[in-house]
Amino acid sequence: LTVKPSGAVRLSYPAPVGRRRALAFLDAKAEWVVATQRRMAERRETIPHITRQEVERLRSEAARTLPPLTYALAEGFDVGRVTVRAARTKWGSCSARNDISLSLFLAALPRHLQEFVIIHELCHTVHHNHSAAFHALVDRCLGGRERELEGELKRCRIPIVAEA
Secondary structure (H helix, E strand, O other), rough: OOOOOOOOEOOOOOHHHOOHHHHHHHHHHHHHHHHHHHHHHHHHHHEEOOHHHHHHHHHHHHHHHHHHHHHHHHOOOOOOOEEHHHOOOOOOOEOOOOOEEEHHHHHHHHHHHHHHHHHHHHHHHOOOOHHHHHHHHHHOOOOOHHHHHHHHHHHOOOOEOOOO
């Protein structure tokens, strides 16, 4: 049972469970569903909206600034290609080949948060997980500020692109 950010509810179940039993489960979780939808709606209201024109401006800025910044911060890391994409759910990612992909929306954040995300991804070139060793490396690279910056980043939202 999941509630999507849009508020849509998705109920999936294995065939042997049967539709009637699955719907009974959904009925039993009705309060949770309504509370979660309410929370999602409140969260949507706090997410900034931008126009397609602003997205294109960000895309251009991100392509111009984020790869060079990544390579500048990459000293001592074995990084592959750096790409900028229109990722909507993550600020960045690192592949098994050590290629780093950054969301174009990262360009809208302050420089210190851009650097935080990039360093986080660079550390994935050493530890391809979120282990204690990974977090220790991130924290060391950030001068002991990983938790502080993570908290600040969590308050940021990837904007919704306005249809008009």
